[in-house]
Amino acid sequence: MGMGTSTFVIRWINFLTMLLAITVIIFGVWMSTHHDSCRRTLTLPVLGLGAFIFVISIIGFLGALKRNSILLWIYLILLCIILVAILVFTVLAFIITNNASGHNVAGLRYKEYELKDYSPWFLKRLNNTHNWKRLKSCLVKSEDCNNLSKRYKTLKQYKSAKLTPIEAGCCRPPSECGYPAVNASYYDLSFHPISSNKDCKHYKNSRAVKCYNCDSCKAGVAQYMKTEWRVVAIFNLVLFVVLSIIYFVGCCARRNAARSGSRPKF
Secondary structure, three states, rough: HHHHHHHHHHHHHHHHHHHHHHHHOOOOOOOHOOOHHHHHHHHHHHHHHHHHHHHHHHHHHHHHOOOOHHHHHHHHHHHHHHHHHHHHHHHHHHHHHHOOOOEEEOOOOHHHHHHHOOHHHHHHHOHHHHHHHHHHHHHHHHHOOOOHHOOOHHHHHHHOOOOOOHHHHHOOHHHHHHHHHHOOOOOOOOOOOOOOOHHHHOOOOOOOOOOOOOOOHHHHHHHHHHHHHHHHHHHHHHHHHHHHHHHHHHHHHHHHHHHHHHOOOO
């Protein structure tokens, strides 16, 4: 690849990523002013990611603009670190999310999930009291469980609904408990549970309690996280390929810049 072409491509790619980084930083600032503490916890990672992308883009842009081989070396080293980090994260994400697919229950259109089916990584974090207390407060604030009765007006609609993993695990008791459903948000707890599952005793009809203390709720969250991680992992594979191409172009630009700098001037 010619010197003019490679440096031109690197300049424009990094100019666009600078704009992307600024957008990410603005989004992070917006999150920091949001009243929802659940979203606010993501502020620092988002701001850090935006700042990191911005710094790398500046280095790559200036290196290509000035045809400075030292700046391009720094740019390539940082880009290489990102590529390795993406690859490691993607491999780990596929390993962690490789098991657990839920259990079918007769008469239900959705699956139920058991915490024991998930990887030790999920178990360690979801069974951590501090982590779960924070996650539980987010679930309560989300109003997902309390909105079920608004979405499904009749018991027939509710029984034929296709609930999400979190709704299935956190908003209702496990089917094995045998509690009769009165409506989408209320169960007849006077019925003696037919299962020894401890989640049967944890479930309450209270808006703030539901099954948020149940292992089935943690399993629902684990399934949600698994799905999200899989999406991120697939996105990372695409990103890895794109960044690898950019890395190749950057290598060409650095090599051409080094040749340009070593040429005798008359």
